[in-house]
Amino acid sequence: MMGPAHALSGAAVWLTGSWVAREYLHYGQSATTIAIGTAVCAGAALLPDLDLSGKVTANKGGALVAHSFGVFSLFVAEVVEKISLGIYNVTKMRHDPHRENGHRTFTHTLPFAVAMGALATWLASAFGRWAVIGILFVMFGFALRGLFHTWANRAGWLVITLLSGGAAYGAFLLLPKVNRGYEMIGLAVGVGCLVHLLGDALTRAGVPIFWPIPTGGKKMWRMVGMPNAISFDSGGKFETRFLAWVFAIVAFAAGIGLLSPAVLERLRSFGVGV
Numbered sequence: 001m002m003g004p005a006h007a008l009s010g011a012a013v014w015l016t017g018s019w020v021a022r023e024y025l026h027y028g029q030s031a032t033t034i035a036i037g038t039a040v041c042a043g044a045a046l047l048p049d050l051d052l053s054g055k056v057t058a059n060k061g062g063a064l065v066a067h068s069f070g071v072f073s074l075f076v077a078e079v080v081e082k083i084s085l086g087i088y089n090v091t092k093m094r095h096d097p098h099r100e101n102g103h104r105t106f107t108h109t110l111p112f113a114v115a116m117g118a119l120a121t122w123l124a125s126a127f128g129r130w131a132v133i134g135i136l137f138v139m140f141g142f143a144l145r146g147l148f149h150t151w152a153n154r155a156g157w158l159v160i161t162l163l164s165g166g167a168a169y170g171a172f173l174l175l176p177k178v179n180r181g182y183e184m185i186g187l188a189v190g191v192g193c194l195v196h197l198l199g200d201a202l203t204r205a206g207v208p209i210f211w212p213i214p215t216g217g218k219k220m221w222r223m224v225g226m227p228n229a230i231s232f233d234s235g236g237k238f239e240t241r242f243l244a245w246v247f248a249i250v251a252f253a254a255g256i257g258l259l260s261p262a263v264l265e266r267l268r269s270f271g272v273g274v
């Protein structure tokens with residue numbers, strides 16, 4: 001899948017999960033926490049595509065997400081792609097095909113999603129709100145780039161970086177200094193990566209979801225996707241005209257569901273009979 005559908009699916013899953021947690025598990029969150037979690041999950045839902053680098057010097061090619069912070073993120077994408085290709089070459093078995101680049105390999109596996117979630121959890125427990133602010137800064141940039149890709153292309157990476165800085169500053173002002181379950185950010189990162197894998201698994205090309213368990217004979221990197229009859233192409237009409245809208249509507253509905261008790265409470269306090 002492409003940027004907008006990935007980012008929207010991340011936001012939809014986090015908002016729906018937060019709503020379910022409040023309704024059925026009595027786990028409520030503040031509006032700030034919900035907003036940060038949603039932005040981080042939407043951004044992390046683009047993180048695995050940081051393995052698609054372009055031409056760093058020319059600022060061209062590569063996945064949307066690799067352009068978020070200009071040459072800085074393009075350089076990181078280049079490194080991630082090379083490391084992924086290295087892991088592929090070291091672990092590939094006899095029937096795994098030769099590869100020229102590392103796209104849709106290591107960063108598209110379950111161990112990667114778990115590792116990113118664990119890393120963010122550790123950062124949050126070690127550095128508290130500073131870790132949350134830092135992670136939000138990066139993920140907010142990814143999410144903007146993914147959601148508004150045509151606008152982001154025109155606006156350029158500097159605007160994206162400034163807006164991400166604004167979001168990080170907002171979190172700095174709003175987050176309490178004492179740790180109030182900041183480790184939750186790890187869950188948002190892990191879930192975002194996982195949602196990305198599921199999204200890509202719906203497409204024709206698929207993802208190596210079983211790695212590092214060898215499946216289907218001498219193959220470590222079996223690409224698992226939907227059968228041709230029900231799969232769709234990345235960035236095709238089904239994705240942009242239907243799926244992305246479904247994710248957007250689900251995210252919107254869950255957002256309304258999460259906000260409505262607070263709004264009703266406010267109206268009641270003004271003496272409006274609702």
Ligand SMILES: [Zn+2]
Pocket residue numbers: 001048049104108196200
């Ligand atoms: Zn992908």
